[in-house]
Amino acid sequence: MHSASPSLDSLRRTAPLILTPLLFALGFVAMWGAAVEVLKTPEYIVPAPWDLPRAVPSDIADHVWVTAQEVLLGFLVANALAFCIAVLFVQSRIIERGVYPLAIALKTTPIVAIAPLLVLWFGTGLLSKVVAAALISFFPMLVNTIRGLRAAEPEAHELFTALRASRRQRFLRLQMPTALPFVFAALKISASLAVVGAIVGEFVGAKAGLGFLILQSSYNFETAQLFVAIIGAAMLGILLFAVVSLAERALCRWERVAV
Amino acid sequence: MSALTQARPCQSDQVVGQPDEVLVAARAVGHRFEGADEEILRAVDVDVRRGEVVALLGPSGCGKTTLLRLLAGLLESTDGEVHRAPAASPAGFMFQRSVLLPWRSAMANVMLPRELHRTAGPEAERRARELFEILGLAGAEQRRTHELSGGMQQRVALARALIEQPRLLYLDEPFSALDEITREELNLELLRVLRTTDLQGVVIVTHSLEEAAFLADRVLVMRGSPGEVVDEVEVELPQPRTLEIKETKEFTSCTVHLRRSIRFGAQPR
Numbered sequence: 001m002h003s004a005s006p007s008l009d010s011l012r013r014t015a016p017l018i019l020t021p022l023l024f025a026l027g028f029v030a031m032w033g034a035a036v037e038v039l040k041t042p043e044y045i046v047p048a049p050w051d052l053p054r055a056v057p058s059d060i061a062d063h064v065w066v067t068a069q070e071v072l073l074g075f076l077v078a079n080a081l082a083f084c085i086a087v088l089f090v091q092s093r094i095i096e097r098g099v100y101p102l103a104i105a106l107k108t109t110p111i112v113a114i115a116p117l118l119v120l121w122f123g124t125g126l127l128s129k130v131v132a133a134a135l136i137s138f139f140p141m142l143v144n145t146i147r148g149l150r151a152a153e154p155e156a157h158e159l160f161t162a163l164r165a166s167r168r169q170r171f172l173r174l175q176m177p178t179a180l181p182f183v184f185a186a187l188k189i190s191a192s193l194a195v196v197g198a199i200v201g202e203f204v205g206a207k208a209g210l211g212f213l214i215l216q217s218s219y220n221f222e223t224a225q226l227f228v229a230i231i232g233a234a235m236l237g238i239l240l241f242a243v244v245s246l247a248e249r250a251l252c253r254w255e256r257v258a259v
Numbered sequence: 260m261s262a263l264t265q266a267r268p269c270q271s272d273q274v275v276g277q278p279d280e281v282l283v284a285a286r287a288v289g290h291r292f293e294g295a296d297e298e299i300l301r302a303v304d305v306d307v308r309r310g311e312v313v314a315l316l317g318p319s320g321c322g323k324t325t326l327l328r329l330l331a332g333l334l335e336s337t338d339g340e341v342h343r344a345p346a347a348s349p350a351g352f353m354f355q356r357s358v359l360l361p362w363r364s365a366m367a368n369v370m371l372p373r374e375l376h377r378t379a380g381p382e383a384e385r386r387a388r389e390l391f392e393i394l395g396l397a398g399a400e401q402r403r404t405h406e407l408s409g410g411m412q413q414r415v416a417l418a419r420a421l422i423e424q425p426r427l428l429y430l431d432e433p434f435s436a437l438d439e440i441t442r443e444e445l446n447l448e449l450l451r452v453l454r455t456t457d458l459q460g461v462v463i464v465t466h467s468l469e470e471a472a473f474l475a476d477r478v479l480v481m482r483g484s485p486g487e488v489v490d491e492v493e494v495e496l497p498q499p500r501t502l503e504i505k506e507t508k509e510f511t512s513c514t515v516h517l518r519r520s521i522r523f524g525a526q527p528r
Contacts, residue, residue: 155358162333162352165375173371177362254361254403 047224052231055224057213064232066209070126070198071236074133075190079141081134083183086145090175096146107139111197115204124205133197137190141183148182149175184248191240195233210236282347282427282460283307283330289338289485290325298485299325302339305479305488307427309346312453312461314475316468316517322486323464324431330462331429346459347427351420355432357412359404359419366391366400369418376423383422390418393455394448410441414448421456430463434470443502446473450500468521472513473500480520490520 029049035041036048043051057063089096115132122128152174160170202211210233217226285305291298300322307313307330315323328334329341331350359368369387373379391397394414404412413434420428430449434442453461465471471478472494480490494513496504504510519526 153356153358155354155356156360158333158354159352159358160375162331163372163375169375173375174360177360180362252362254405 044221044223047227051224052228055222056228057225060213060228060232063208063210063213063229064236066126066206067129067195067198067202067211067233068236070129070201070209071133071194071240073126073130074135074197075137075194075240077130078134078137078194079187079190082138082141082186083145086142086149089142089146090149103139103142106135111136111200115200118201119205124207128204129198129201129206129209132201133194136197137194140189140193141186144182144186144189145179148179151182152178181248181252184244184252187244187248188241191244192237194240195237199233280309280344280346281306282309282344283462284342285326285330285336285339286342287339288326288329288336288341290322290329290334290336300329300336301485301487303486303488305330307347307460307462309459311477312463312475314471314478315462315464315481316466316471316478317481317486317521318466320484320486321481322484323466323481326481326486327429327431327462327464349423349425351423351425351428353413353416353420353428353430353433355435357404357409357416359412359415361403361405363404364401365396365404365407365415368404368415369422371419372423378423386424387418387422390421393452394418408441409437410445413437413445417445417449417452421452421458424457426457426459428458428461428463430461432464432466435466442470446470447502449474454499468514468517469505471517472496472510473505478517480517480525482521482524490525492516492520 032046033049036046047055085099089099111132114135115128118128118131118135122131156174156178157170160174165173198209199211199214202209203215206212210229213229214226214233217223217229283305284307285303288300288303288305289298290300303326305313305326315326317323325334329336331352332341332343333352359365360371363371366387369390370379370383373383373387388400391400394417396411396414396418399407399411399415404415407415416433420430434445437445449461452458461474463470463474465474473496475494478492478494479488480492481487482489492513496507496509496513516526
């Protein structure tokens with residue numbers, strides 16, 4: 001249905017969606033500040049919110065950039081690869097039978113356990129973190145894409161059979177569009193997981209990055225700076241999630257059920 | 260399978276057959292699904308003749324949908340033979356659910372068969388717009404399908420079934436998910452479409468006595484497991500049919516006959 005002024009209308013609908021959580025966040029920060037004031041907590045345990053701006057290190061941009069690169073590269077490589085493998089899986093039962101158990105084994109192995117090996121193999125630079133981020137982002141996309149490519153209802157497949165559609169036509173016109181919401185669900189999950197992978201990679205061995213900053217701050221009891229690094233890592237994940245959500249809104253207009 | 264079944268769509272009017280010409284013939288057709296012992300259908304004979312609406316009527320699980328699929332060639336029978344005359348193609352299909360692709364507009368859904376067969380073009384679009392007009396869908400061309408009511412969705416599905424100017428229409432309980440009133444509307448719509456297009460025949464699966472009597476020229480009553488055709492009823496109601504027909508004695512006696520056939524097998528005329 002079209003109203004007279006669609007832009008105003010949509011603003012009226014989306015404004016509460018943004019304002020409500022923002023107000024709650026502000027309320028939380030206020031309570032945090034009040035608690036620190038009242039309880040007189042020392043700064044090295046819990047700094048007050050207004051202590052944080054002072055604690056932002058001058059080279060924060062470099063740290064953010066290093067981690068952002070790791071996250072983004074790992075995220076992109078893993079998802080592209082997982083998507084392609086899922087497409088292969090759906091075509092061939094043999095490949096699926098062979099690789100699926102390995103993928104599950106990979107998923108159940110904690111990334112923290114693998115990270116030291118990655119640093120040993122790929123060094124303390126960019127590559128080991130990209131691989132860590134990729135490893136942890138890989139599985140959601142693999143599983144979701146397989147599920148999505150198989151999610152078309154039997155009746156829809158029957159329609160394509162009745163219309164004598166080729167395999168390619170069936171894939172492009174039925175299975176792919178059906179899988180798209182699943183793909184985006186996976187992208188949203190791995191948007192936050194990729195940050196975990198990169199940070200864990202940095203914990204094991206790094207010369208820069210938010211994970212490196214977190215460890216450094218922790219060793220030196222620079223708790224305010226530690227908070228800054230944590231918030232920075234969270235923001236990275238949120239930003240990536242937001243970008244994925246926007247892309248989803250643009251590409252999956254029919255699917256409004258998904259979160 | 261004979262060469263008949265492999266025939267490609269025939270677009271012209273070159274096949275001017277006799278009025279009694281058989282478009283699809285099933286002989287002693289039986290079916291069991293792969294790996295299952297259970298017989299779904301046994302020794303069924305069906306003729307679909309030119310200009311006819313044939314209803315397959317029966318309770319759930321009597322194999323009527325399987326029979327429809329065998330007639331349409333969506334399924335290969337495990338016993339017996341099905342012959343399809345060249346004049347029986349192209350065929351259109353409609354299922355119980357509309358099976359519209361939600362990422363496409365109503366128009367794009369209707370154009371899907373043309374797109375798959377690479378026959379989309381200005382002519383196809385003109386045809387599609389015509390169908391939107393005929394089926395009361397004008398104005399809904401660019402609507403997303405989930406914005407449409409159930410009845411409208413089935414109309415879009417019907418338009419999609421008609422976009423390739425089929426000779427034969429196979430309908431598998433197409434209106435059973437709709438409310439009674441919408442269903443009656445669509446039944447009328449279907450009869451109107453039948454008169455105004457070059458459709459040569461319709462095979463419709465239904466479990467509604469009324470729908471069978473109202474739409475069909477001939478009703479094949481099915482029951483049992485494995486399913487068999489237990490009765491064949493010619494519906495001698497005047498054409499074109501209107502909803503008022505449902506209030507006549509003839510209509511009632513027809514549905515009474517059908518009900519008894521379903522329950523007790525073939526009934527004397």
